[in-house]
Amino acid sequence: MSRLLMTVNGRAVDIEVAESRFLSDVLRLDLGLTGTKIGCNEAECGICTVLVNGTPVVSCTYPAFKALGAQVETIEGLSTDERLHPLQQAFLDHGAIQCGFCSSGLIMTAKALLDEKQATGEVPGEADIKTALKDTYCRCTGYQSVINAIQQASGQDVPPYIPSTVTAGFEVGKAQPNPDALAKIRGTAKFTDDYSFPGMLYARTLRAGVPHARIRSIDTAAARSLAGVRAVLTHKDVSGRNLHGIVDLDWPVLCDDKVRYSGDAVAIVAADTETIAAQAVERIRVEYELLAVVSDAMDAVRPGAPVLHEGRPDGNLLKHIKVNKGDVASGFAAADVIVDRTYRTPTTEHLFLEPECAIGVPAGYHPADFGGNQDAEALRGETAIHDKTSIYVGSQIPYLDRDQTAAALGVKPESVRVIATLMGGGFGGKEDVAGQVHVAMLSETTQRPVKMLYSRQESLLFHPKRHATVIRIRTGATRKGQLTAVEATLYGDGGAYASLSEKVLTRATTHATGPYTVPHVKVDCFAAYTNNAPCGAFRGFGVSQSCFAVESNMDILAEELGLDAVEFRRMNTLDVGSVTATGQKMRESVGLNECIERVDHDMRGDDFRWAWKQGHRHFAWGLAIGYKNTGLGGGAPDKSIAEVEVWVEPADSGDPVVHAEVRTSSAEMGQGLPAVLAACTAEELGIPSSRIKVLLGDTDYCPDGGPTTASRQTYVSGNAARHAAKAVLAQLAPTAAGLLECAAGAVTFAANEATAEGKSVGLAEVIMQAADSGVPLLAEYEYWAPKTQALGSGGDMHFAFGFCAQAVLCEVDSRTGKVHVHKVIAAHDVGRAINPLTLEGQIEGGIVMCIGYALTEHYIQEQGEPWTKVMARYKMPGIKHTPKIISHIVEHATASGPYGAKGVGELPSIPTSAAITNAIYRATGVRVRSLPVDQDELLRAMRSGAKEIELGWGHEQAIPTVTLGGEM
Amino acid sequence: MPSVPVARNEHRASGAGFTECESPVNYKRNAVIRICWNKYHSPRSIDEAIEWLTHYDGRAQVIGGGTDLLLEIQQGLKPAVEAMVDPCRIAGLNQVTIDEDYIVIGCAVTHTQVVSDKRIIRDGTCLVESCGVIGGPQVRNVATLAGNVAHALPAGDGSIGLLALNGEVEVADTCGRRWMPLQAAFLGPGKSAIDHHRSLLTRLRFRATGASAGSAFTRVMRPQGVALPMISMAARVQLDADNTISAVRIALGPAGPVPYLAEPAMEVLTGGPAEPGQFDKAVKAVLASAPLRTSKYRATREYRAEMIRTHLPLVLARATERACSSDAVPVGAGQ
Ligand SMILES: Cc1cc2nc3c(=O)[nH]c(=O)nc-3n(C[C@H](O)[C@H](O)[C@H](O)COP(=O)(O)OP(=O)(O)OC[C@H]3O[C@@H](n4cnc5c(N)ncnc54)[C@H](O)[C@@H]3O)c2cc1C
Ligand code: FES
Numbered sequence A: 001m002s003r004l005l006m007t008v009n010g011r012a013v014d015i016e017v018a019e020s021r022f023l024s025d026v027l028r029l030d031l032g033l034t035g036t037k038i039g040c041n042e043a044e045c046g047i048c049t050v051l052v053n054g055t056p057v058v059s060c061t062y063p064a065f066k067a068l069g070a071q072v073e074t075i076e077g078l079s080t081d082e083r084l085h086p087l088q089q090a091f092l093d094h095g096a097i098q099c100g101f102c103s104s105g106l107i108m109t110a111k112a113l114l115d116e117k118q119a120t121g122e123v124p125g126e127a128d129i130k131t132a133l134k135d136t137y138c139r140c141t142g143y144q145s146v147i148n149a150i151q152q153a154s155g156q157d158v159p160p161y162i163p164s165t166v167t168a169g170f171e172v173g174k175a176q177p178n179p180d181a182l183a184k185i186r187g188t189a190k191f192t193d194d195y196s197f198p199g200m201l202y203a204r205t206l207r208a209g210v211p212h213a214r215i216r217s218i219d220t221a222a223a224r225s226l227a228g229v230r231a232v233l234t235h236k237d238v239s240g241r242n243l244h245g246i247v248d249l250d251w252p253v254l255c256d257d258k259v260r261y262s263g264d265a266v267a268i269v270a271a272d273t274e275t276i277a278a279q280a281v282e283r284i285r286v287e288y289e290l291l292a293v294v295s296d297a298m299d300a301v302r303p304g305a306p307v308l309h310e311g312r313p314d315g316n317l318l319k320h321i322k323v324n325k326g327d328v329a330s331g332f333a334a335a336d337v338i339v340d341r342t343y344r345t346p347t348t349e350h351l352f353l354e355p356e357c358a359i360g361v362p363a364g365y366h367p368a369d370f371g372g373n374q375d376a377e378a379l380r381g382e383t384a385i386h387d388k389t390s391i392y393v394g395s396q397i398p399y400l401d402r403d404q405t406a407a408a409l410g411v412k413p414e415s416v417r418v419i420a421t422l423m424g425g426g427f428g429g430k431e432d433v434a435g436q437v438h439v440a441m442l443s444e445t446t447q448r449p450v451k452m453l454y455s456r457q458e459s460l461l462f463h464p465k466r467h468a469t470v471i472r473i474r475t476g477a478t479r480k481g482q483l484t485a486v487e488a489t490l491y492g493d494g495g496a497y498a499s500l501s502e503k504v505l506t507r508a509t510t511h512a513t514g515p516y517t518v519p520h521v522k523v524d525c526f527a528a529y530t531n532n533a534p535c536g537a538f539r540g541f542g543v544s545q546s547c548f549a550v551e552s553n554m555d556i557l558a559e560e561l562g563l564d565a566v567e568f569r570r571m572n573t574l575d576v577g578s579v580t581a582t583g584q585k586m587r588e589s590v591g592l593n594e595c596i597e598r599v600d601h602d603m604r605g606d607d608f609r610w611a612w613k614q615g616h617r618h619f620a621w622g623l624a625i626g627y628k629n630t631g632l633g634g635g636a637p638d639k640s641i642a643e644v645e646v647w648v649e650p651a652d653s654g655d656p657v658v659h660a661e662v663r664t665s666s667a668e669m670g671q672g673l674p675a676v677l678a679a680c681t682a683e684e685l686g687i688p689s690s691r692i693k694v695l696l697g698d699t700d701y702c703p704d705g706g707p708t709t710a711s712r713q714t715y716v717s718g719n720a721a722r723h724a725a726k727a728v729l730a731q732l733a734p735t736a737a738g739l740l741e742c743a744a745g746a747v748t749f750a751a752n753e754a755t756a757e758g759k760s761v762g763l764a765e766v767i768m769q770a771a772d773s774g775v776p777l778l779a780e781y782e783y784w785a786p787k788t789q790a791l792g793s794g795g796d797m798h799f800a801f802g803f804c805a806q807a808v809l810c811e812v813d814s815r816t817g818k819v820h821v822h823k824v825i826a827a828h829d830v831g832r833a834i835n836p837l838t839l840e841g842q843i844e845g846g847i848v849m850c851i852g853y854a855l856t857e858h859y860i861q862e863q864g865e866p867w868t869k870v871m872a873r874y875k876m877p878g879i880k881h882t883p884k885i886i887s888h889i890v891e892h893a894t895a896s897g898p899y900g901a902k903g904v905g906e907l908p909s910i911p912t913s914a915a916i917t918n919a920i921y922r923a924t925g926v927r928v929r930s931l932p933v934d935q936d937e938l939l940r941a942m943r944s945g946a947k948e949i950e951l952g953w954g955h956e957q958a959i960p961t962v963t964l965g966g967e968m
Numbered sequence B: 001m002p003s004v005p006v007a008r009n010e011h012r013a014s015g016a017g018f019t020e021c022e023s024p025v026n027y028k029r030n031a032v033i034r035i036c037w038n039k040y041h042s043p044r045s046i047d048e049a050i051e052w053l054t055h056y057d058g059r060a061q062v063i064g065g066g067t068d069l070l071l072e073i074q075q076g077l078k079p080a081v082e083a084m085v086d087p088c089r090i091a092g093l094n095q096v097t098i099d100e101d102y103i104v105i106g107c108a109v110t111h112t113q114v115v116s117d118k119r120i121i122r123d124g125t126c127l128v129e130s131c132g133v134i135g136g137p138q139v140r141n142v143a144t145l146a147g148n149v150a151h152a153l154p155a156g157d158g159s160i161g162l163l164a165l166n167g168e169v170e171v172a173d174t175c176g177r178r179w180m181p182l183q184a185a186f187l188g189p190g191k192s193a194i195d196h197h198r199s200l201l202t203r204l205r206f207r208a209t210g211a212s213a214g215s216a217f218t219r220v221m222r223p224q225g226v227a228l229p230m231i232s233m234a235a236r237v238q239l240d241a242d243n244t245i246s247a248v249r250i251a252l253g254p255a256g257p258v259p260y261l262a263e264p265a266m267e268v269l270t271g272g273p274a275e276p277g278q279f280d281k282a283v284k285a286v287l288a289s290a291p292l293r294t295s296k297y298r299a300t301r302e303y304r305a306e307m308i309r310t311h312l313p314l315v316l317a318r319a320t321e322r323a324c325s326s327d328a329v330p331v332g333a334g335q
């Protein structure tokens, strides 16, 4: 220990710390300044940026003693209780904050820029901002709002970019920041790793490190004997069910006989410090008998392939998914032109900026027993008494986590409580169980709180990814441009465990005609187990993959037919009255043609050309359209329960004020659900959303909102909240009637008042009266979405679809093959924009994520061994990749959605990649059939005159030959 | 002054002891090692720095910005050390100075300092262009040119720029201080002639390009994978009064195990006019001699050759242009 003197946020710090400390550790652990977040510990993501003597540095890689005597500034120093820094205010106003995990990094980096510019009397332009924030990443926003916010904060007149929408109601339709944004922007919001419970231990997981092996023996003796180790657990210590899984139970909590991918968990350790836990993990000896590895979906289903899950009747075939409509043979016979191509998409990684973290707290935990502050009133947090096994975790499905943990512990679900913490991004990657079960086991064993924080590297290794696919698709059309048939075969790499493979690849299959009317359809999809990382949910849910294939084929067809690419699409689009590939008749809310028209109109501004050249700069437009279901669909019961409670608080001046809380255990990962729930509740109650509290995801205090997936929460929980609010008012109606001396049926509620027969009384008064007479002020509503039918039944597979069109302006540098997206014009039919600000954030973030899918991202595995072991090997789009995004909101209301809304979470992340490769084709004459685009391959094709390329970056081999209908 | 309220967390990663790490990236442990050193020394003089290094007898290491070193240790590619010796508080070493025709850069000078130094902008433009593309601002604010050179990567951007400028490095150890040519510092990929455990690279220098010479650098990156260039190249062109090239240096990488000096191309150009036809000959000479390779997930040999074809003439033209004018506006720095 040595003495470290420095100034932090203007205050002198004088502490004794180990000289081995990094600056981020001193700030977060020694000074409790947890507003500085850790995304990678690799100097890669930039979100840990703080200022040292005014200069931005990444604190995770900055030795603390390098800062001896320095002035350090962190996010906590920016605002006072009363006043936000202009950057913080601008980030709020512009919605430049979603999950908020990156926000302090973006803001501190931007602050250095503003300070520097101010000193010379300048204001930063877009280019300055892009240079300064080049290596400070955000996975949620897509950066456009960040750029605008920084410009506004520097005093420039840059208003928030909010597309026009239909007239707002009382609260629904208003652009407002998410209710939790303020705490996030100040750096006071707590994510899981920001909690520190008295007496807490630190946990680590021993991962397999080999992709496929039989476990001969596990020897933990040496680990146990290490001083400071409190527990070492293996499969033998799983007292209940040693399996988990969202759809199929096939994923061991801790591996027993076999390991099936490098990230498999074999043993877990809890110790007094992270270092000791890490050392203990090193001392565990596991003897493996290595097995042959299967690392490709097509190889996996060939006869004789090594089998991952012995005893499954179909071997490695996880599922054969089929869509059949009409008779493709006659469809192709009627076609004048047929395009037949095979495409490939890479495995990709969510790269949410907050690595997984879970904290287990044992039943009967009293913080005072460990010398901590204890507050008998506290419901949750470090000072609370915990009477159940509790898990603090940023999770997309709190109730399922609870049930799966209880099953593994061998206890009733009600004896486990999941307390959802803020989530630093999810995008589908936090649906499967990560450390939840492990920390519960360790905390019950040690009777201490236990924290399990994954390093970025462990997160990359462990969690389910987006499915790599190979898609052969044959599309036929008449000379006039009418689609006649689509036949496709898909192979999806499901990885080692089922996760959501079946559901994801079903969506890829059912959406494999694109949003078009196609009379004859046959699609076969083979989901396979391999020794790669498991694949599961990822924004787009399979549709991002098939859309790339569908929309590439559509452009090729248009060219062969000599038709305009937009016109050809418009001749075949779904509309009200059309029937989808699965036989669903569209009865309402199909805004697709309007989306196309809005985009087409903007794109064809003055002197429009599809493509042109300026020296070595080849420019071109490309367009693609997409659609995506809202809700689980396919016959799955789809419901959400919400609870609304109202009360009255005395105001500083004037009349008492009505407040409400809406509770449901759904997840917020930055997508803006609290704002939606607050708006829906406020709209019904007639009070401003600022007076609505939103509590999400405490399974003891919130009813089940179901999984946060499939773009469903706005629809189902929005509806549940709205109906629960109505139910509260219905309960209050008799009281109001009493006060108004009328029949209960005559009372209407609006604008904070109850009214009947020309008389009115304040809602506050009604509530106080009701409270006095024992009328319940709380109501729960269980909302059931319209019933859907299973695939194959020909009925309605989904209760709603979102639609979109996107046009991109790309540049290809003919000297390097480098691709840059300059502009995206987008239109999204979302039914109704409940909050245009957070909605626009979803759209911009989704588009930029899909630019990454097209141009930068590939999680590479070689024979089951990840090459992408560190974040430095996985590039998501940075601020330099951000195009100018022009966004149109189309609102074709769906009757049963809340105020007409459908989901939007995934839609924007679907067509962008195909639009980009379509543009690349126009710019260069080269058709790209594998993502992500490899500039090396592209340039060589441009030089050699090759018309198509099938190697994306990270692909070593050509796309395999796919037989239509498959080999089964 | 009141001190910040302290919420100490004694339980996490205390400083006692450190674990050894093995290579390569050892994700099985998935605990990135957070303890890379036990003692952190910031000596006030070169002598003191050498004393510390001698004291630890190989168990200490020199640290610059740590942007290479600390990541390599944490990822298990290099062992943790007992002590770090950080020269950033040694008087004079965090400055750029002029010594007759030489521009001298202390080992604690960061890329950000290099990029904003007016004298280097004018008289060592390619160094500004090369240091200016390293990492992002946060990395450049701490990472040093000395660290880039000491790391000895075949395409370390700063190293390529400095090689074109015919740079030299000064090394201090128990035997004293001496200058050596930059090239002599590179032994192989990641292998430096300077022992980072026992000696200190104190300063780097190069001759100012002055009125009759100019320099330029460019590189080609891909948006995926590691932040290493597909190829980078730099040139320094010295002109006679009649616009013939009196001296030229061309550096590029990766081509072979160390930053590559394209001597055959330099010979082709020397004594001839500074014009496109000559530049094309230089390209041919590079392609005939440089050991270009395909590196997995980074670039094919063919692509690299093509980039030399398209970009080397541009770099030579830009260097020539700068040789003819007294001012230079660096291109691409900060990109
Ligand atoms: C996100 C990111 C992006 C990057 N991008 C690039 C890039 O585009 N191009 C590029 O070339 N590099 C890049 N780098 C690598 C790195 O930042 C640079 O090489 C940098 O110049 C290293 O300098 P440093 O001061 O941080 O070196 P350190 O990490 O401190 O040291 C590197 C090595 O040199 C030794 N050393 C350092 N100083 C001395 C000295 N004075 N005497 C003796 N030995 C010494 C150390 O012991 C160590 O072995 C990147 C790094 C990161 C994290
Ligand atoms: S750069 Fe420090 S946490 Fe990512």
Ligand code: FES
Pocket (backbone or CB within 6 Å): A096, A097, A098, A099, A100, A101, A102, A103, A137, A138, A139, A140, A141, A353, A424, A425, A670
């Ligand atoms: S808001 Fe930037 S990462 Fe989530």
